[in-house]
Amino acid sequence: MSNVKKRLFKEKVAKVCMQLAGITITGSLFFIVGTILYKGAPYLTWEMISETPKGGFYIGKDGGILNAILGSLYLATVSTALATAIGVPISIYLNVYVKAGSFLERFSKLLFDVLFGIPSIVYGAIAFSLMVWMGIRASLLGGIITITLLTIPIVVRTIDELLKTVPVDLKNITFSLGATRWETAKMFLRYIKPGIFTAILLAFGRAIGDVAGVLLTTGFSDNLPKYIDEPSATLPLAIFFQLSSPIPEVQGRAYASALILTFIILIIVICTHLLASRQQKHKI
Amino acid sequence: MNWRLIKDKLVERSFSLLLFSSLIVIALILTGLIVKSVPLIQAEHLGKILTESVWSPLKGSFGFLPFIMGTIWVTLISLIIAVPLCVLASVYLVEYAGDALRSMVLPLVNVLAAIPPVLYGVWGVLFVVPLLGQFVGPLFGVETTGYTVFAGGVVLAVMIFPIMISIMVEVLQTIPQELKNASLSLGATKWETVTKVILIKAKPGLLAAVVLGISRAFGETVAVLMVCGNIPQIPKSFFDAGYPLPALIANNFGEMMSIPLYDSALMFAALLLFVIIFGFNLLSRIILNKLEAKAS
Numbered sequence: 001m002s003n004v005k006k007r008l009f010k011e012k013v014a015k016v017c018m019q020l021a022g023i024t025i026t027g028s029l030f031f032i033v034g035t036i037l038y039k040g041a042p043y044l045t046w047e048m049i050s051e052t053p054k055g056g057f058y059i060g061k062d063g064g065i066l067n068a069i070l071g072s073l074y075l076a077t078v079s080t081a082l083a084t085a086i087g088v089p090i091s092i093y094l095n096v097y098v099k100a101g102s103f104l105e106r107f108s109k110l111l112f113d114v115l116f117g118i119p120s121i122v123y124g125a126i127a128f129s130l131m132v133w134m135g136i137r138a139s140l141l142g143g144i145i146t147i148t149l150l151t152i153p154i155v156v157r158t159i160d161e162l163l164k165t166v167p168v169d170l171k172n173i174t175f176s177l178g179a180t181r182w183e184t185a186k187m188f189l190r191y192i193k194p195g196i197f198t199a200i201l202l203a204f205g206r207a208i209g210d211v212a213g214v215l216l217t218t219g220f221s222d223n224l225p226k227y228i229d230e231p232s233a234t235l236p237l238a239i240f241f242q243l244s245s246p247i248p249e250v251q252g253r254a255y256a257s258a259l260i261l262t263f264i265i266l267i268i269v270i271c272t273h274l275l276a277s278r279q280q281k282h283k284i
Numbered sequence: 285m286n287w288r289l290i291k292d293k294l295v296e297r298s299f300s301l302l303l304f305s306s307l308i309v310i311a312l313i314l315t316g317l318i319v320k321s322v323p324l325i326q327a328e329h330l331g332k333i334l335t336e337s338v339w340s341p342l343k344g345s346f347g348f349l350p351f352i353m354g355t356i357w358v359t360l361i362s363l364i365i366a367v368p369l370c371v372l373a374s375v376y377l378v379e380y381a382g383d384a385l386r387s388m389v390l391p392l393v394n395v396l397a398a399i400p401p402v403l404y405g406v407w408g409v410l411f412v413v414p415l416l417g418q419f420v421g422p423l424f425g426v427e428t429t430g431y432t433v434f435a436g437g438v439v440l441a442v443m444i445f446p447i448m449i450s451i452m453v454e455v456l457q458t459i460p461q462e463l464k465n466a467s468l469s470l471g472a473t474k475w476e477t478v479t480k481v482i483l484i485k486a487k488p489g490l491l492a493a494v495v496l497g498i499s500r501a502f503g504e505t506v507a508v509l510m511v512c513g514n515i516p517q518i519p520k521s522f523f524d525a526g527y528p529l530p531a532l533i534a535n536n537f538g539e540m541m542s543i544p545l546y547d548s549a550l551m552f553a554a555l556l557l558f559v560i561i562f563g564f565n566l567l568s569r570i571i572l573n574k575l576e577a578k579a580s
Contacts, residue, residue, distance in 0.1 A: 007473050014475040018376035021369040025449065026389055028442045029396045032407045039410055086302055093299035108303060110573070114565040115310065117496065118558060119503025121530045125554040126313050128537060129320060129547070152306060180292035202398075209400020212505040212530065216537050236402040240506065243409060258406045262399075269395050 033262060040259030043252035049260065053222045065257055068238035071225045075140060075218065075234060076208035079147035083207075084200055086148075087155030088189075094156075095163040096171075096185045109160065115153040120213035123150050128216040138219030140232040146213045151203040158199035162192040198275050205268045209261065211236040235261050317558055320551035327545055333552070339516045346549045348556070353518045354433065354526035358508055359501045361437025361522065366444050367494055374452035375478055379464075390453065397446035405510035408439040413511055416523075426523045433519045433526035436512030440504055444497040451496060451572070455489030456482065458579040489575050492568035499564035503557055505530035529553050 051064035090108075098105045127146040128138075136142060166188055174184045189196070211234075219231025220241070235257060242254035324333065324346060336347030377386050416438075417430025459482050467477040483490070513525025514535065533553050536546070 011473045011475040018372040021372035022376050022389065024369055025373050025445050026392050029392055032399065035407050035411050036403060089299045090303045090306060093303050097296050097299065110569060111310065113569045114562055117499050117561055117565040119505060119530060119561065121505040121533050122554045122558050125533055125537060125551065126316055129551065180288050182292040182295045205398050211402045212534055215534055236400055239402050239406060243406065258403055262403060265398055265400065269398050273391060
C-alpha cells in the first residue's frame with residue numbers, strides 16, 4: 001500500500017514541478033516587459049518620440065530619437081515589402097508549379113528551413129564585406145539588403161505552412177475545371193489571404209527588431225533618414241548605444257527607447273493575433 | 285497559343301527565376317565566406333587556429349579557442365536551464381492542461397519569440413546582471429560584476445524557450461492515444477506514463493527541438509554580447525566573463541581594416557558559425573521531417 005502512496009505522491013510532486021516550469025516560462029514574458037516598463041516609463045516623454053537628437057544629446061542634453069524610430073520603420077517596411085515580393089512567389093512556385101515530392105521541392109524547402117536559423121550577424125558580416133568591396137558606405141540601402149536576405153526565409157517558410165493547409169481536393173477541382181497553374185495559384189492566394197498578412201507582420205517584427213544585421217551595414221546618424229544611400233539610425237541600435245553610456249540620463253533614455261520598441265512589437269503581435277483568429281473563422 | 289497559357293508560362297519563368305536566384309545567393313554567401321577566410325587558413329594551420337588560446341591580432345596570433353569555449357559555455361548553461369523547464373512545461377501543456385489553458389499559454393510563448401534580442405539584452409543588464417553580481421555571486425562566495433557567462437546563459441535560456449516549447453508541444457501531440465491508454469490501463473500513474481512511454485517515444489523529436497535551440501543559442505549575438513563581459517579568456521566557472529564568437533564579429537568588424545588577416549579571421553568566425561548552425565539545423569529538420577512523414 002505504501003508503494004501506491006509513494007507513486008501517487010511522486011505524481012503530485014511531478015505535477016507541481018511541471019506547473020512551476022510553465023509559470024516560469026510564461027512569467028518570464030511578463031517579467032521582461034514589466035522590467036522594461038518599470039525602468040523606461042519615467043524617462044518616456046513626448047520629446048523622445050517627436051524630436052531628433054540635439055547637440056549634446058548623448059551626454060544627456062535635449063532631443064529625442066525620432067531619427068531612429070523613422071529609420072527603423074523605413075528599413076523594416078521596405079525590407080518586408082521586398083521580402084514579400086520575393087518570398088511569396090517562391091513558395092507559390094514550390095507548391096503549385098513544382099511537382100510535389102520532387103527533389104527541387106524537397107531540397108529548396110529544407111534549405112529555406114535551415115536558413116531560417118542562420119544568425120543575422122552572419123548576414124551582416126557578408127553584406128558588410130560586400131559593401132567594402134563594392135565601395136558602398138554604410139547606408140540605409142545596405143541595411144535594407146541585409147534585412148531582406150534575413151526575412152526572405154521567414155516569408156517563404158510561413159507562406160509554405162499556409163499553403164499546406166489548402167485542401168488537395170480544392171487544387172484538383174480547379175485543375176479538373178481546366179484552370180491553368182497560375183489560375184490555381186491565384187485561388188491558393190485568395191484562400192490564404194489573411195495568413196499572408198500574418199506572415200508579413202511576422203517578418204516585419206523580425207526586421208524591426210534586428211540589431212546584428214544593421215550594426216555593420218546601416219551605420220548611425222542623427223539626422224532624419226532622407227536618402228537611401230545615407231547612413232541611418234535604427235531603434236535597436238539607438239538602444240544599444242545609449243545603454244553603453246555611463247551617464248544615467250542617457251541610460252534612462254535607452255530604457256525609454258526599449259519601451260518604445262516594446263510597444264511597437266506588442267502592437268505587431270496583437271495585430272497578428274487578431275488576423276490569425278480571423279483566419280480561423282475564414283476556414284471552411 | 286492561348287493567352288491564358290502564355291500567362292501561365294510567363295509566371296512560371298519569373299517565379300522559377302526568383303527561386304533560382306535566391307538559391308544562387310545562398311551559394312554565393314557560402315563561397316564569399318570561404319574565399320574571405322582562405323588567407324587566414326593559408327597563413328596558419330587550421331588545427332592551430334581552433335586550439336590556440338592567444339588572441340592578439342596585432343601580433344598576428346589568432347587563437348579561436350577562447351571564443352569557441354565562450355560560445356560553448358553560454359550555450360550549455362542556457363540548455364541546462366531551458367531543457368528541463370521546456371520538457372516539463374510542454375508535457376504539462378499537452379497531457380495535463382485543458383484546451384483553454386493551452387490556447388492561452390501558447391500564444392504568450394509566441395510573443396516571447398517576437399521580442400527582439402536587444403530587449404532581452406536590456407532585461408539582462410537591468411535584472412540578470414545585478415542579480416548575479418549582488419546576490420547570487422556573494423551567495424557562492426564569488427566576487428563578480430555580474431557580467432558573466434552565467435548571465436549570458438540565463439538570457440539565452442529565456443530566448444530559446446519559445447522555439448523549444450513550440451516544437452516539443454507539436455512532437456508530444458503526435459504520440460498516439462492508444463499507447464497512453466495501454467500504459468494507463470496497466471495501472472501506471474500519469475507521470476509514470478509520461479516518463480516511461482511518452483518521453484521515450486518522443487525522444488527523437490525532443491532531441492530535434494533541443495538541437496534547434498542550440499543553434500539558436502549559438503548564433504545569438506547582441507543579447508549575449510550585452511551581458512557576458514566580453515573578455516577573451518577561456519571561462520573556468522559560471523562566474524567568469526566570456527566572449528562568444530558572434531560577439532567577436534559584432535564588436536570588431538569595421539575597425540580591423542589596417543591589421544593584416546584580421547578581417548579574414550573575422551570572416552572565418554562567421555564561416556564557423558554558418559557551418560555549425562547549418563549542420564545543426566539540417567540535422568534537426570531531417571529528424572522532424574521524418575517524424576512528420578510518419579505521423580501523417
